[in-house]
Amino acid sequence: MNGAGNAFAVFDARSTPFAPTADQVRQIAADLQADQVIALERDATKDVFMRIWNSDGGEVAACGNGARAVAHLILEETGKPMVTIQTEADMLKGYKAEGGLVTVDMGSPLMGWEDIPLAEKMDVRGVDVKVGPMDNPTLSRPAVVSMGNPHAVFFVKDVDAYDIPALGPLVEWHPLFPEGTNVGFAQVIDTETIRLRVWERGAGLTKACGTGACAALVCAARAKLTGRKARLVLDGGTLIIDWRESDDHVYMTGPVEMEFETVI
């Protein structure tokens, strides 16, 4: 399945257990050119439990576009107006939106150093990660936030001016991030539009990143660079991110496509 350019291999494990090894995940992701591998499992109280592995084989707790793809599947399957998806990180709600789009309520952003997590106690507004020459760093002072997974967002003048495959890994596994981090390169176009490219933890430069889009909007709004709702323009598509004051939840809306389905 494809969510705004993010490619997923989704396995329905509600009847047949699916517990791949890291090597098997890597092989599946390579064979199907998937950014993440996702397994749907039964859940005692929610419509489905969603497990997520990055293409490097590591299991993670959150995947925004993956949640939208799963929401689309379960909304179609059940005909319900809203579906609940449990992940390691949070309980998410999925809804049909206008124009065949799908919305997922991603819950509240987490901003404590232990939420991200960071390697030491600090005010997250003071994170000073430098990349490149110390006297004239290529990147510095990312905004950091967790959407159930860690994100470091650099606000830059031109996202296309950066060698993301060279710079991304230097931040992804920086010692300040003991569990690694996703690395966003965000260019504020206007108060309602952000151009975003993401070097994903465990998956590299992808065409879209749902939690990355949420993270970039939250960090931009927190810094008063945009309002609390904006269009996030990624290489693979556009997401509407709305960080609502009413409940502090971040709502992500965008396209989902079933690329092909098979029985194995």
Ligand SMILES: N[C@H](CCC[C@H](N)C(=O)O)C(=O)O
């Ligand atoms: N690479 C992310 C997981 C997938 C995130 C992305 N595909 C999304 O849509 O949120 C991580 O390691 O936290």
